[in-house]
Every structure is written in structure tokens, then in C-alpha cells.
Amino acid sequence: xxxxxxxxxxxxxxxxxxxxxxxxxxxxxxxxxxxxxxxxxxxxxxxxxxxxxxxxxxxxxxxxxxxxxxxxxxxxxxxxxxxxxxxxxxxxxxxxxxxxxxxxxxxxxxxxxxxxxxxxxxxxxxxxxxxxxx
Amino acid sequence: xxxxxxxxxxxxxxxxxxxxxxxxxxxxxxxxxxxxxxxxxxxxxxxxxxxxxxxxxxxxxxxxxxxxxxxxxxxxxxxxxxxxxxxxxxxxxxxxxxxxxxxxxxxxxxxxxxxxxxxxxxxxxxxxxxxxxxxxxxxxxxxxxxxxxxxxxxxxxxxxxxxxxxxxxxxxxxxxxxxxxxxxxxxxxxxxxxxxxxxxxxxxxxxxxxxxxxxxxxxxxxxxxxxxxxxxxxxxxxxxxxxxxxxxxxxxxxxxxxxxxxxxxxxxxxxxxxxxxxxxxxxxxxxxxxxxxxxxxxxxxxxxxxxxxxxxxxxxxxxxxxxxxxxxxxxxxxxxxxxxxxxxxxxxxxxxxxxxxxxxxxxxxxxxxxxxxxxxxxxxxxxxxxxxxxxxxxxxxxxxxxxxxxxxxxxxxxxxxxxxxxx
Numbered sequence: 001x002x003x004x005x006x007x008x009x010x011x012x013x014x015x016x017x018x019x020x021x022x023x024x025x026x027x028x029x030x031x032x033x034x035x036x037x038x039x040x041x042x043x044x045x046x047x048x049x050x051x052x053x054x055x056x057x058x059x060x061x062x063x064x065x066x067x068x069x070x071x072x073x074x075x076x077x078x079x080x081x082x083x084x085x086x087x088x089x090x091x092x093x094x095x096x097x098x099x100x101x102x103x104x105x106x107x108x109x110x111x112x113x114x115x116x117x118x119x120x121x122x123x124x125x126x127x128x129x130x131x132x133x134x
Numbered sequence: 135x136x137x138x139x140x141x142x143x144x145x146x147x148x149x150x151x152x153x154x155x156x157x158x159x160x161x162x163x164x165x166x167x168x169x170x171x172x173x174x175x176x177x178x179x180x181x182x183x184x185x186x187x188x189x190x191x192x193x194x195x196x197x198x199x200x201x202x203x204x205x206x207x208x209x210x211x212x213x214x215x216x217x218x219x220x221x222x223x224x225x226x227x228x229x230x231x232x233x234x235x236x237x238x239x240x241x242x243x244x245x246x247x248x249x250x251x252x253x254x255x256x257x258x259x260x261x262x263x264x265x266x267x268x269x270x271x272x273x274x275x276x277x278x279x280x281x282x283x284x285x286x287x288x289x290x291x292x293x294x295x296x297x298x299x300x301x302x303x304x305x306x307x308x309x310x311x312x313x314x315x316x317x318x319x320x321x322x323x324x325x326x327x328x329x330x331x332x333x334x335x336x337x338x339x340x341x342x343x344x345x346x347x348x349x350x351x352x353x354x355x356x357x358x359x360x361x362x363x364x365x366x367x368x369x370x371x372x373x374x375x376x377x378x379x380x381x382x383x384x385x386x387x388x389x390x391x392x393x394x395x396x397x398x399x400x401x402x403x404x405x406x407x408x409x410x411x412x413x414x415x416x417x418x419x420x421x422x423x424x425x426x427x428x429x430x431x432x433x434x435x436x437x438x439x440x441x442x443x444x445x446x447x448x449x450x451x452x453x454x455x456x457x458x459x460x461x462x463x464x465x466x467x468x469x470x471x472x473x474x475x476x477x478x479x480x481x482x483x484x485x486x487x488x489x490x491x492x493x494x495x496x497x498x499x500x501x502x503x504x505x506x507x508x509x510x511x512x513x514x515x516x517x518x519x520x521x522x523x524x525x526x527x528x529x530x531x532x533x534x535x536x537x538x539x540x541x542x543x544x545x546x547x548x549x550x551x552x553x554x555x556x557x
């Protein structure tokens with residue numbers, strides 16, 4: 001089954017960056033009430049003024065394999081590529097589909113989107129506060 | 135069992151393949167497939183008899199009107215009602231909203247109580263919440279027992295906002311809205327018992343019955359039952375989407391304000407005022423879904439030929455077999471959770487479960503890869519999900535064309551899901 005290939009199952013069973021951060025700058029909770037998918041994301045930014053680069057991400061997920069695996073793969077990339085919060089917030093759904101390597105129908109779209117929504121909301125909140133200063 | 139080999143020949147869609155596998159359609163609680171006979175009745179209408187109803191003197195209008203009213207009579211007969219009391223709506227949801235806007239909103243006030251239950255589909259919940267909010271009447275929810283049946287007496291521990299029925303029925307109650315069968319657990323509700331209690335404790339209260347999951351699967355007689363309003367949707371009983379029924383007692387209809395206003399629901403309109411049309415037309419504004427009604431009429435005939443009792447027995451057997459196989463799986467793997475009544479006869483054709491450690495959506499996705507179509511999620515029943523503490527579940531639901539072989543396919547697909555997720 002493509003959608004549940006080894007890589008995805010691996011990220012589902014062993015999500016990277018799992019767990020709440022002890023020290024964090026921002027957090028966001030997102031849920032799909034209609035199916036019980038939930039994710040809580042914690043972000044720690046690098047302490048370099050005005051850079052806003054993501055230092056660490058921690059997340060707690062309770063939900064389907066797609067939402068957990070997508071979160072794991074997404075956040076791993078954000079940290080690996082040393083993205084700023086702004087850049088992270090600009091990742092599109094299409095980018096995410098490519099990253100995870102699946103094409104989902106309308107029924108599972110919101111599963112995949114969940115961690116991305118959390119990330120985008122954090123980026124929006126930070127932008128409102130006037131850039132990356134927290 | 136029904137003669138499924140013959141019946142399946144009537145359903146063109148059952149020939150389809152899903153992801154290369156034969157279609158095993160087990161999502162009938164969501165919607166049902168259509169036999170050629172129903173599709174032909176709709177096509178025939180459009181190919182030979184289409185015109186706007188009740189407005190023309192010409193032959194085509196007469197034919198269309200005759201077909202529409204014949205469908206109405208056929209549907210009325212099926213539920214033991216008079217034709218003039220049957221209003222065609224778009225679906226159960228619209229019917230329930232009609233009852234809420236036209237009956238309840240104009241009559242309930244502060245100090246009154248409305249009753250519904252924690253197991254209702256959102257369509258039989260949100261309209262009543264709206265009425266309570268707008269009128270100041272109090273909405274009280276009836277609790278369920280551990281098998282998902284309405285709790286008549288004796289409160290269960292730990293449910294503060296939920297009550298047993300006996301506790302909430304009193305002279306303040308003006309409306310009771312319940313379903314005959316849960317779309318999540320399949321539990322058949324003790325409606326006769328509810329009516330008896332209601333007659334004793336609040337005889338003036340109006341009872342609205344959501345028959346969406348029961349009318350397609352078992353016989354019903356509204357006169358015998360003693361309810362005041364009944365809704366059901368055509369598409370859940372071999373009929374097309376876009377047509378449903380709200381049945382109500384004549385004396386209620388006559389006193390009610392119209393719901394939608396416009397063409398056809400009036401006898402006369404002039405510059406200063408209007409007079410409403412007689413029932414049921416008073417509640418059917420604008421051009422109706424004539425083709426849909428004709429399709430529903432034909433669907434009712436199809437079901438009647440099979441026999442509602444035989445349909446119920448057929449589903450009971452399928453459910454019993456499913457329960458047996460899943461109990462075996464449960465013994466073998468300790469990975470299966472089953473929800474709802476233990477006895478197959480207490481639940482009609484709906485089987486809800488989870489594989490422990492696998493999210494319902496993931497289970498449903500693997501099942502789909504094997505051609506098995508089921509539903510996953512909360513099934514439009516948020517309060518029930520909260521009450522049962524199940525975030526999401528997998529639901530298989532049966533109808534006249536499903537077979538024991540298809541239940542086997544479901545079981546094999548579940549085994550595949552267990553393998554994929556290595557639980």
C-alpha cells in the first residue's frame with residue numbers, strides 16, 4: 001500500500017522530534033474534531049537576534065498514521081534545512097504532499113494538513129508580533 | 135437470506151472494481167445504491183413525462199402531476215399514513231429543520247423543555263439546540279446505556295448533563311425528538327416504550343422521530359407507533375439523492391406556519407395579502423423534485439416486493455455473522471473493539487468497530503485498498519462520540535444486496551490492516 005509504505009509507517013511508529021520541549025518560544029494546538037486527530041507543536045527559535053531560525057521543534061500527536069507521519073517528516077525537514085519561521089509558514093500543501101510522497105483524496109486531506117496548519121498558525125502569530133522577536 | 139444473487143443483478147454499480155478488487159459496498163448507512171428499476175423510473179420521467187406540476191392544463195403537466203401524486207400515495211401507504219400528510223422535502227435534515235422552524239420555533243417559550251438524546255445525528259440535534267437558544271426553552275439530553283440504547287430509568291454514574299428519560303418527562307416538555315435507530319451503534323430504540331411514557335407523563339408533547347436509519351430497514355406504521363412527525367431520506371432506501379419525506383399529523387400541519395414561501399404553496403396572492411394552499415402543498419414551495427419523488431416511489435415498490443420483514447431478517451443474519459467473525463478475531467488477536475448491542479437482533483445492519491492501535495481512518499484506508507468501502511470518523515454524532523469516549527470508529531453497514539461472502543471480504547481486509555500496521 002503506497003500510502004502506508006515503510007517510510008511512512010516508520011515515521012508513524014517512531015516520530016522524529018516527538019515530545020513537548022522543556023523550553024519553547026511558541027506553541028500551537030490543532031485538531032480535527034470530526035475524527036480525533038490532534039497535534040500540539042512546540043517551537044524553540046535560535047537566540048540570534050532577528051534571524052528567527054527554528055532551532056528545535058517538539059510535537060505531541062494523537063491521530064491517524066498520515067497526520068503523525070506528516071508531522072514527523074515536516075518538522076524534521078524544517079529543522080534540517082534550518083528554515084526561519086517565516087519560511088516554514090510558507091510551505092504549501094503541495095510541498096507537503098511531495099515531501100510525504102503521497103497523493104491524498106478529499107477524505108484524508110485534513111489529516112495531512114494538520115501539522116502544516118499548526119506550523120502556519122505559529123508563523124502567523126510570530127509575524128503579528130512583529131517579526132521573529134518573541 | 136434474501137435472494138442476493140438475483141437482487142445484485144439489478145444494481146449496475148456492484149459490477150465495479152475498486153483499486154482492482156471487486157466492490158464490497160458496506161456504507162449503506164451513509165447512502166444506498168440504486169437498482170436499474172429506480173434509475174429507469176427517473177430516466178423515463180425525464181424522457182417521456184417531464185413538465186412542471188400542478189400548474190398547467192396541458193397533458194404533459196397532467197402526466198407529471200399524476201406521477202408525482204402517485205409517488206406520494208405510494209410512500210404514504212408504506213408508512214401507514216394519509217397522502218395529504220406526506221410532505222416531500224430534500225432529505226431528513228431538511229424535514230427536521232422544517233419541523234423546528236415551522237412548528238417548534240413558533241410555539242416553544244421560556245419555561246418549556248425540549249428533549250432529545252445524546253445519540254442523535256447532528257441533523258436531529260442542532261435544529262433543537264437552535265430552537266432552545268432562540269426561544270429560551272430548555273434543552274435536555276437523554277442518556278444511553280452501555281449498549282447504546284436510550285436510558286429509560288435509573289441514572290448511570292458520571293453523567294451530569296445527561297438524564298434517564300423518566301427523569302425529564304414532565305408537563306413542561308413540549309417536544310421530544312429521537313431516532314428509531316442509531317446510525318453509529320445500530321441499536322434499535324424502544325420507541326413504543328417512549329411513547330407510552332410520554333402519554334403518561336406529558337401527553338401534550340409532540341414527538342419527532344428520525345427514521346433515517348429505520349424506515350429503509352424495517353416496517354413502520356405511524357398510526358400504530360403514535361409519533362407526531364417522522365422523517366426519512368430517499369437515498370438511504372434505494373431512492374435518489376435530493377428527495378426525502380416529512381410526515382406529520384394533519385391537525386399539526388393545519389396550524390403550522392409555512393417554512394419556505396413562494397410559488398405553489400399559496401391559493402391566492404394579491405397586492406395586499408395571500409392565502410396558503412391546503413396541505414401538503416402549503417409546505418412544498420417552488421418546483422419540487424418530481425423526478426426524485428418518482429424514483430422514491432419506485433424504490434418503495436422495490437423494497438415492498440422484497441418484503442420489509444425479509445429485509446430486516448437478512449440484515450440481522452449478516453450482522454450476526456459479522457459479530458461472530460469479529461468475536462473470533464477478537465479472541466485470536468485481542469485487537470478488536472466492538473461497539474453497540476451484543477445481540478444481533480437488537481441492532482439492525484450496522485456494525486461499528488476499531489482495530490486497537492490503529493486510527494479508524496487508517497483502517498478504512500486499508501479496507502478501501504481491498505475494495506471494501508466503509509465509513510470512519512464520528513458519523514455526524516459528536517455528542518455520542520464524547521459520551522462513548524470514542525474519538526473515531528469504523529462503521530460497516532448492510533443492505534439488501536450484501537452477502538455473507540462480502541462479510542468475509544471485510545474480515546480479510548481487517549486482517550490485512552492488522553498486518554500493515556503490525557499491531
